[in-house]
Amino acid sequence: MSGLFLTLEGIDGAGKSSHIDALAVLFKAQGRNVTRTREPGGTPLAETLRGLILEQPMDALTESLLVFAARRDHVLKVIEPALARGDVVLCDRFTDATFAYQGAGRGFDMNVLSALERWVQGGRGIGTESAEPASPTAASDSLLQPDITLWFDLLPAIAAERLAGARVPDKFESQPVEFFRRVAAGYAERAAGAERFVRIDASQARDQVWQQIEAALFDRGLIAKGTGESL
Ligand code: TMP
Numbered sequence: 001m002s003g004l005f006l007t008l009e010g011i012d013g014a015g016k017s018s019h020i021d022a023l024a025v026l027f028k029a030q031g032r033n034v035t036r037t038r039e040p041g042g043t044p045l046a047e048t049l050r051g052l053i054l055e056q057p058m059d060a061l062t063e064s065l066l067v068f069a070a071r072r073d074h075v076l077k078v079i080e081p082a083l084a085r086g087d088v089v090l091c092d093r094f095t096d097a098t099f100a101y102q103g104a105g106r107g108f109d110m111n112v113l114s115a116l117e118r119w120v121q122g123g124r125g126i127g128t129e130s131a132e133p134a135s136p137t138a139a140s141d142s143l144l145q146p147d148i149t150l151w152f153d154l155l156p157a158i159a160a161e162r163l164a165g166a167r168v169p170d171k172f173e174s175q176p177v178e179f180f181r182r183v184a185a186g187y188a189e190r191a192a193g194a195e196r197f198v199r200i201d202a203s204q205a206r207d208q209v210w211q212q213i214e215a216a217l218f219d220r221g222l223i224a225k226g227t228g229e230s231l
Contacts, residue, residue: 001032003083004222005145007094009187010152011180012173013159013166014202017092019150019213026214027088030223035082038092039070043077046070054170060108067098068116075121075144094146095121096190101172104186105179118143148220150213151191152202156180 006023008016024034040050049070053063071094082089095117102108121144156177163173191197198216202209217223 001086003086004032004088005079005083005091005147006088006222007091007096007146007149008152009093009096009100009149010200010202011100011154011156011159011183011187013163014152014154015162015206015209016150016152016202018206019210020090020092022210023090023213026217026223027090033085033087035078035087035089037074037078037089039074039094039097040067041070042074042079042091043070045073054172057171060102060106061112063106064098064102064108064113064116067102068120071095071098072120080144091146094149096146096149096151096187099190100183100186104189105175105183107182121145145194146196148217148222149191149194149197150200150216151187151197152200152209153184153187154202156184158203 008020010016020036024036027034039046040053041047049066052058053066053070058066079089079091098117099110099113103110103113122142159180160177163169191199198220200209200212200216204212214223
């Protein structure tokens with residue numbers, strides 16, 4: 001059975017993470033092995049970098065380099081091996097978040113992000129410790145990309161209301177709503193450019209959001225029938 005790489009994306013407060021448990025249950029009920037992971041993070045090194053990225057002030061290039069360094073370790077040690085085993089990889093954020101947050105949100109150069117993406121996700125022999133990074137001019141069709149991306153779309157003002165008082169905000173969560181308007185626009189632009197995106201209307205009640213997820217997976221032939229229940 002071939003692996004399936006599923007990512008969840010959206011602005012902070014859109015509610016994506018609350019559906020990962022149910023997704024894992026759903027795919028396991030279909031007889032699949034599931035690897036659950038997240039970015040930044042997913043390996044000890046990448047989780048250490050996550051702490052720095054979410055807490056320390058830094059310029060956008062430093063942030064982008066750290067995010068991609070964490071991703072490289074994560075891709076090599078977790079994502080590629082899991083896909084090679086035939087697992088369903090459920091990853092809470094991936095490179096779309098970099099284009100949305102560092103690119104659209106912070107206004108960092110998208111061409112530099114694209115070059116880093118090719119270095120990190122285009123390596124020959126990815127999945128082995130000796131993997132060589134790809135040339136920054138590698139063809140985009142040889143990049144490791146998600147098979148399907150659930151994009152939780154929510155107005156930034158509503159997301160801010162949901163986040164208010166929920167927990168101590170990290171560096172990104174404490175950004176003004178205007179930052180999240182740019183991030184949301186960045187996601188919309190990414191989604192318009194790739195068929196792997198499924199737009200989930202995240203303004204709906206949790207059960208209805210789950211129904212949208214199940215329907216999207218069923219329509220794409222990724223689950224045999226709707227057997228999952230929202231947890
Ligand atoms: P999370 O709270 O959904 O786990 O995401 C962590 C934060 O990191 C979130 O505010 C988005 C941000 N982030 C980036 O800025 N760039 C990235 O490439 C990734 C993966 C996350």
